[in-house]
Amino acid sequence: MSSRERSFWGWGYADRFPNEEARRALGTQLKALLGFEPPMLASPPGIESIRLRKSRIHVPETLADFVRADDEARIRHAYGKAYCDLYRGFNGQYPTPPDWVAFPRSESEIVAILDWASDQRVAVRPFGGGTSVVGGVENRDDGDFRGAISLDLSKMNRVLEIDEHSHSARIQAGALGPELEAQLGVKGLTLRHYPQSFEFSTLGGWIATRAGGHFATLYTHIDDLV
Numbered sequence: 001m002s003s004r005e006r007s008f009w010g011w012g013y014a015d016r017f018p019n020e021e022a023r024r025a026l027g028t029q030l031k032a033l034l035g036f037e038p039p040m041l042a043s044p045p046g047i048e049s050i051r052l053r054k055s056r057i058h059v060p061e062t063l064a065d066f067v068r069a070d071d072e073a074r075i076r077h078a079y080g081k082a083y084c085d086l087y088r089g090f091n092g093q094y095p096t097p098p099d100w101v102a103f104p105r106s107e108s109e110i111v112a113i114l115d116w117a118s119d120q121r122v123a124v125r126p127f128g129g130g131t132s133v134v135g136g137v138e139n140r141d142d143g144d145f146r147g148a149i150s151l152d153l154s155k156m157n158r159v160l161e162i163d164e165h166s167h168s169a170r171i172q173a174g175a176l177g178p179e180l181e182a183q184l185g186v187k188g189l190t191l192r193h194y195p196q197s198f199e200f201s202t203l204g205g206w207i208a209t210r211a212g213g214h215f216a217t218l219y220t221h222i223d224d225l226v
């Protein structure tokens, strides 16, 4: 997959955000359409300038190999992609980020995280592509927990097994749409599930949210395919 940098607050790639000149031109168009002056041109903060509260939980040595507790990882896993998420991200508002982010590479590492977290009364939230529009990946400090972990599944993105006769496959939950299609495509197969967020959402996220693939016809829901 591409190593192109994703926007930490908005949809898609960081380099797609229009520059100041383009945003000014957009403001002028809006003025013509809506009839009022656009408010002052604002810019999002640099990710390095955002200050987070301290992590409330230590990273145990047994998990340290696949955990990140740096601010950038915590910021990138704080919100989904609803308008209110974009608004808060654009304004550098991150009051309740996850305390750290785990990137398990295997089922046994997931088990290790869940065992530790349940023992320590720490909440764990799976994070697929982070395209939720209903706050599904956001920690809000609710519940009686000592801390919150974001469980990022991006390292578990492989198609493990394909049965060409029955047209079925075993696929890890963290595979993004393009990743799983590329692997199925080697055998001339497709999952044929195309939500509008296809590029940045994952199989696990689709199943958890019972996604609808509106770019296809007939069997469009993930429920039809699992």
Ligand SMILES: Cc1cc2nc3c(=O)[nH]c(=O)nc-3n(C[C@H](O)[C@H](O)[C@H](O)COP(=O)(O)OP(=O)(O)OC[C@H]3O[C@@H](n4cnc5c(N)ncnc54)[C@H](O)[C@@H]3O)c2cc1C
Pocket (backbone or CB within 6 Å): 011, 080, 081, 082, 125, 126, 127, 128, 129, 130, 131, 132, 133, 135, 136, 137, 153, 173, 174, 194, 195, 196, 197, 200, 201, 202, 203, 204, 205, 206, 207, 208, 209, 210, 211, 212, 213, 214
């Ligand atoms: C621009 C845009 C277009 C969109 N288009 C569509 C569309 O066409 N159709 C549609 O249905 N939705 C759409 N969505 C919503 C969103 O993309 C879907 O809900 C998608 O299924 C989320 O997948 P994700 O991998 O990003 O999951 P995330 O946002 O990371 O997670 C969503 C929820 O699922 C849970 N979760 C994630 N992975 C797992 C896992 N492996 N195991 C257990 N729980 C897990 C998370 O904890 C969270 O609660 C769109 C969103 C945006 C921003």
